[in-house]
Amino acid sequence: MTATTYGEALARHAAERPAQIAVRFQDRTCDYAELDRRANRIARAFVAAGCEPGARIAYVGKNSDRTVELIAGAARANVVLVPIIWRLAPAEIMTIIRDCEAAMLFVEDAFINVADGFDGPVVQMETGFDDWRDAQADTPLGIAVSPDDVLLQLYTSGTTGTPKGVMLTHANGTATRKRLKKEGIYWYAPDAGDTGILAMPYGHIAGIGMALNGLLSGMEVIVHAEFDPLLTMTDIARHQVKWIFLVPAALRIMLAHPEADRADFSSVRGLTYGASPIPLDLLKEGVERLKCGFAQLYGLTETFGTVVTLSPEDHLPGREHTLRSAGQALPGMELRILGEDLEALGANETGEIAIRGPAIMAGYWKREEETARVMLDGGWFRTGDAGYLDEDGYLFIQDRIKDMIVSGGENVYPAEVESALYGHPAIADVAVIGVPDDAWGEAVKAVVVRKPGTDLQAGDVIAYARERIAGFKCPKSVDFIAELPRNPSGKILRRTLREPYWAGRDRQVN
Incomplete structure (x- = not known):
């Protein structure tokens, strides 16, 4: 039976594969048994700091093994992690910290200046986190966590330019995994023991989503502070990496690197790409040089990431028509194209893309009117993207209604x-x-x-x-x-x- 919360998933992997590496960062590794214990300590530390279930915990910084521990501990304590993109200006970061009403702030030491003006407890990741965590016992607390509890709050600006907190639950990420495995969507539901690289920013669903997919799947997640093309290629060969996710711009940078022609990609089974459309010439070059399966992912922050995928089979020669599409809906998810009257359109008619299924967010944090504007009766979420569905259910994205x-x-x-x-x-x-x-x-x-x-x-x-x-x-x-x-x-x-x-x-x- 598939785990319904991320804390439950971690406990199962700790019991079934305790000595397997869960997280690798630079010269540090942590196996599943130790990650499970650390998650318990972090949960206890949250409680000791006065954080009740549902409290918001903000993080500013790059990726590291400690950031994976932080989301694991949040899952156990039933608090909500708010990872913030470190590239934002300090004023933008503080706007988010205040909007989410953060009870605590965790910050990478290099960005400690963003803590100016924050009145709550601040934990510096390099110089304070380990002591803060290890002051607690590693026995479970027994806090009740429901699949419908919010785990993650990611901020996305809207057409008004005002950041909105997207509330994502455990179930948004766990509910479809069993069907993904059953129907062979292997590139988005990897096996326990598989190895993948987390290089996308933690404040993006593509970044923290990789960490969570690792916890759910029982993978070894190799964490990079940020995308580095040479480090990516080096670690692929060194650790026999099977799965990579890159945005198209990062793939282009990696393939253009002077070492790319000598890189060993033989261990890679699949590369998934998304976050923006990919030029066809870049896609063809990537497939030729990496010689692995490519799969496109389409989704939004509000959909816990991927809800539509273009399979490796659809990237094979003779499928050039499908390469122009984003793919088909994942098992358990539904697509609909809406006209101006919000009624469903037929095949090959362009309108607003709407999505329904268990991955849809719980709503925008304290933005009831904006939540109501995008959530329609029957559970349909309005994406703000324009596109059409062909007769076979392939989604073709045409434009962005929101001007993004x-x-x-x-x-x-x-x-x-x-x-x-x-x-x-x-x-x-x-x-x-x-x-x-x-x-x-x-x-x-x-x-x-x-x-x-x-x-x-x-x-x-x-x-x-x-x-x-x-x-x-x-x-x-x-x-x-x-x-x-x-x-x-x-x-x-x-x-x-x-x-x-x-x-x-x-x-x-x-």
Whole structure:
């Protein structure tokens, strides 16, 4: 029987394979028996700090073995981990810490400055975490944890630019595993003892999701602080890695590395990719050079990651048509295309993609109106992405209704960038759009109206943004125009702005 909570899954693997390595980071390893004991100590430490079930625990920093322990302990204590992307600006990080009402803050030592202004307990990961953890006994607490309890709260900005906390439960991640195994979705439900690399940021579902999939599956998870192409290739050969997840930009960087031609990828059974569309030429190069199965993953933070997959079989020669799709719904998940009236459309009709199934979030943290806007009767979640389903149930993504930009696997919301730029004394008006970029999929472009009598330059705009928001959100280029196109109600016509840059392309994502 499949475990229904992550704490239960860890306990089973500790009993069945106690000496198997669970987590490897740099020169440190931790087997399943020890990880189980550490999770118990961490759970007790949360209780000793006064954290009740449902309390939010924030983390700022890169990936490490201690971050995997942190989510394991949170699962045992029935508290909610809020991992925050370390690349955000300090003000953005503090906004999230305050919004989630964090009871404690865990921070990598290099980012300790973000703790300024936080009134609760702060634990520094390198210099304080081990002592904090090991001051407790490693016997189980016996705290009741339900599959429907929230385990994870990840923040995603919306079209308003205001970060929203996506509440994800144990069941969102565990409920479909039995069907995945039964129906042979091996690339998303690996076996116990398999080895995989966690290199994506912990504040993304692709990052922490790998850690959780490892706990659920009984894998050995090799943790990298962040993506490093040479380290990835070295560890693949050194530890006979079977599974890798990379965003397309990271795959491109790895294949372009000088050592890539000499790298040994023979142990790799499968590479999964997602977070942004992949150029067909890059996909073909990856398949040829790695000589393993490739599988595409599509999902959102609100769906605990993957809900649609394009199988390795669909990447074989002769399946070029399916390579343009995101794939088919995972077992247990359903897809529907909605028209403007929110009624279901037929095959090959483009509309808003809606998803239903056990992976759908519990809602947005203290945002009832925004939750109600995306959750329809019958359990359907509105993704904000536009696409169509063909007669065989393959999903083809066409555009992003929410205007979101995906650059190198990072989500960038125009309203958030525009808000940061509007304060510049020489900017009269501004719109932000995504434009095609060969390296990153899309690049952020600002379209600016200068105030009369000013001589604002592109470099001034970019420098101003860099002082206020994370680097990956900053415009990479700036165009100047006399007036922004708007509809009668004053809304910026982004599609009109985008059209010249996307001319000649058959879909509005790259």
